Amino acid sequence: xxxxxxxxxxxxxxxxxxxxxxxxxxxxxxxxxxxxxxxxxxxxxxxxxxxxxxxxxxxxxxxxxxxxxxxxxxxxxxxxxxxxxxxxxxxxxxxxxxxxxxxxxxxxxxxxxxxxxxxxxxxxxxxxxxxxxxxxxxxxxxxxxxxxxxxxxxxxxxxxxxxxxxxxxxxxxxxxxxxxxxxxxxxxxxxxxxxxxxxxxxxxxxxxx
Numbered sequence: 001x002x003x004x005x006x007x008x009x010x011x012x013x014x015x016x017x018x019x020x021x022x023x024x025x026x027x028x029x030x031x032x033x034x035x036x037x038x039x040x041x042x043x044x045x046x047x048x049x050x051x052x053x054x055x056x057x058x059x060x061x062x063x064x065x066x067x068x069x070x071x072x073x074x075x076x077x078x079x080x081x082x083x084x085x086x087x088x089x090x091x092x093x094x095x096x097x098x099x100x101x102x103x104x105x106x107x108x109x110x111x112x113x114x115x116x117x118x119x120x121x122x123x124x125x126x127x128x129x130x131x132x133x134x135x136x137x138x139x140x141x142x143x144x145x146x147x148x149x150x151x152x153x154x155x156x157x158x159x160x161x162x163x164x165x166x167x168x169x170x171x172x173x174x175x176x177x178x179x180x181x182x183x184x185x186x187x188x189x190x191x192x193x194x195x196x197x198x199x200x201x202x203x204x205x206x207x208x209x
Contacts, residue, residue, distance in 0.1 A: 004129040005179055009186075011040065011139040012147045012173040013063070017201040018055040025058050032170035032198050033059040037066030039172070039193035043137050047072045049126070050141040051080035059170070060141040076125070079142045083112045084119035084149040087160035100163050119149055127153065129179040144202065147173055154183035169201040170194060 013036055016029030025033065036059075045067060050060030052075050064073050086104055089097050104112065127150065130136035140146075148165035154175045155161075167173065167189050174186035191199045200207075 004131055006130040006132050007135045007179070008128065008130040008177040009135065009137045010126055010150070010175045010177065011043075011045075011137065012150060012167075012175070013059070013139065013141050014144055014147055014167045014169055014171055014202065015051075015053075015055040015059040015141060016062075017169045023054050025055060025062075028198055028201065029055070029059070029169065030062060032194060032201070033062035034066065035193045035198070036170045036172065037063035040139065041066055041068070043067075045071050045137045045139055047074060048139045048141065049074045049076045049079050051075075051143060051146075052077060053081055053143075056080070056141050056143065060139075063139070063141065076140075078118045078122035078125055079140050079146065080118065081111070081143040081145065082115035082118050083107050084115050084122075084145055084162055085159045086112050086115070087163070091158065091160050100160070103163065119146070122146055123150070123153055126150070127175070127177060127183070129177050150175065151185065151188060154185055156182070166203055166207060168199060168203055170198070 016025045016032040018029060019026055048060055048064050048071055050056045060073060083104060089101060092100055126140055144167045147167045148162040151165055151173060152162045168191055171189045171191050173188045176184045176186050
C-alpha cells in the first residue's frame, strides 16, 4: 500500500468572469482563463480537476488546452460551488455576527445542507501529502468558497473563518503539503498573470485595489 511520503502542491484557481446568467464565461473571463493557462504551462501536473458548473468547466478546459498533452481533466462535485460550513452565532465575533449570518442565509438550503459533506470530501481528496515518493502537482479550478475553505484549513483557522477570504476570478493560490510539516501557503489570490483591466473581478467594489 502506498504511503503519503511525497509533497503535494495544490494549485487553486477561481473560475474566470462569468456571464450574468452564469452559463458561460464572458470574453474577459476567457482571456483570464487563457492567461492562467499560459502561466501554468510547464508545471508537471498529474491532473486538473474542476467543479461541474459551466463557468468552472469552461475555465478548466481553456487552461487545460495550454498545459500540454497527457494531463487528465476531471469533473469533480467536491470542487463545485457550495457553502462549506454554516457557523453558529456563538462562534462569530459579536460585532459581525449579524452580517456574516445574513450573508450565509442568502444561499439556497441545498447549498448549505450538502456543503459540509462536500467540503469534507474536497479536503480528503485534494489536501495533505501525496502517496508515493515523487512530488505531486494538482490543479483545482473551483469557486471562491472552496478556495477560501482550503486556505482556512491550511492555516488551521476556525471553521467559520472561510468567511471574509475573497478570491478574484482566475487568481491563483498555491498550498504546499510536505510530510511532517504544517501546510504552507506559497501564494494566495495572486493575479500577476493578469493585466490591470482583468484583475479583481468577482470582488466587492470596496475591496478592489
